[in-house]
Amino acid sequence: MTVPLEYFVIVAAVLFMTGAVGFLIRRNLLVLLMSIELMLNAVNLTLVAFNRQHPGDHTGQIFTFFIIAIAAAEAAVGLAIVLAFFRLRSTVRSDDADLLRN
Amino acid sequence: MNKLELAYFGACSLIALVGAIVTVGAKNPIRGAMGLLSTIIGIAGLYLMLAAEFLAAIQLLVYAGAVVILFLFVIMLLGPSAQSKRDARGAVARYVGAAAMLFSGVGGMALVMRTQSPAPTALPAAPPQFGTIESIGHELFSTALVPFELSGALLLVAVVGAVAVARGKQVDPTLLPAADAKKPSASPSPTARAAGQTKEARS
Numbered sequence: 001m002t003v004p005l006e007y008f009v010i011v012a013a014v015l016f017m018t019g020a021v022g023f024l025i026r027r028n029l030l031v032l033l034m035s036i037e038l039m040l041n042a043v044n045l046t047l048v049a050f051n052r053q054h055p056g057d058h059t060g061q062i063f064t065f066f067i068i069a070i071a072a073a074e075a076a077v078g079l080a081i082v083l084a085f086f087r088l089r090s091t092v093r094s095d096d097a098d099l100l101r102n
Numbered sequence: 103m104n105k106l107e108l109a110y111f112g113a114c115s116l117i118a119l120v121g122a123i124v125t126v127g128a129k130n131p132i133r134g135a136m137g138l139l140s141t142i143i144g145i146a147g148l149y150l151m152l153a154a155e156f157l158a159a160i161q162l163l164v165y166a167g168a169v170v171i172l173f174l175f176v177i178m179l180l181g182p183s184a185q186s187k188r189d190a191r192g193a194v195a196r197y198v199g200a201a202a203m204l205f206s207g208v209g210g211m212a213l214v215m216r217t218q219s220p221a222p223t224a225l226p227a228a229p230p231q232f233g234t235i236e237s238i239g240h241e242l243f244s245t246a247l248v249p250f251e252l253s254g255a256l257l258l259v260a261v262v263g264a265v266a267v268a269r270g271k272q273v274d275p276t277l278l279p280a281a282d283a284k285k286p287s288a289s290p291s292p293t294a295r296a297a298g299q300t301k302e303a304r305s
Contacts, residue, residue, distance in 0.1 A: 002104040003111045011115040013210035017203045022126030024199040052152040067251045073260035078266035093186045098259045
């Protein structure tokens with residue numbers, strides 16, 4: 001294994017940045033959910049890379065396993081909420097989600 | 103540095119990063135989902151490189167096989183209206199996004215530079231059993247047994263909740279309680295109106 005750990009961390013940082021920027025500048029609720037998945041994947045990559053540096057136990061990989069499970073649950077619930085919101089308003093723009101305003 | 107490993111690393115990270123940019127930048131959500139798929143495959147390749155074979159398989163099975171397919175189903179269920187007209191936010195949000203990108207990039211670089219090792223060092227050799235299904239499963243069922251079982255409960259609750267939220271208001275009108283049927287709502291759905299009518303006809 002000759003590729004150093006820093007390279008993986010930099011790739012994960014750029015991935016996280018891309019996801020965060022997508023979450024900030026987009027309005028489509030589906031794209032927002034996909035940006036969250038990007039950020040979770042970046043964090044997972046960091047955990048696995050740091051676990052690779054300390055191969056004594058598998059703590060980072062176990063964490064990644066649970067994060068994948070939570071991300072799957074989050075995607076299911078988030079998409080169900082998007083579907084319900086679309087039925088109510090016939091749109092998926094996040095700006096139209098103002099049901100709790102005033 | 104081994105050229106072949108570096109080339110594999112570069113190819114996988116290029117696939118992942120290009121997929122991420124496509125996910126964020128694509129106007130068509132289906133194209134965005136394909137970008138997300140590309141990112142997931144690239145990251146699975148990086149997991150393989152980091153000796154996490156079990157996680158690479160899980161990544162492909164759960165993310166590429168379930169989550170992206172779920173996204174595609176919902177995008178196709180919503181039809182062309184899933185593609186909103188003016189999608190990107192205004193100038194302020196774009197500047198905030200660019201500033202966040204710059205800030206986290208510079209911060210990450212500074213953190214990497216501040217590490218103890220002056221030059222990038224190669225990772226230590228992994229033991230032969232590192233990251234295999236056997237060793238991960240052993241750890242999962244001994245030290246992390248309670249969280250593992252709880253994640254099963256979490257997934258069950260998430261599935262039930264998703265069904266309950268996405269099913270909407272198509273309930274059998276005869277099962278509605280009286281208070282719900284009498285309560286005037288701002289924009290009653292057809293089923294709620296029908297329920298109110300049946301209630302009035304009965305009373």
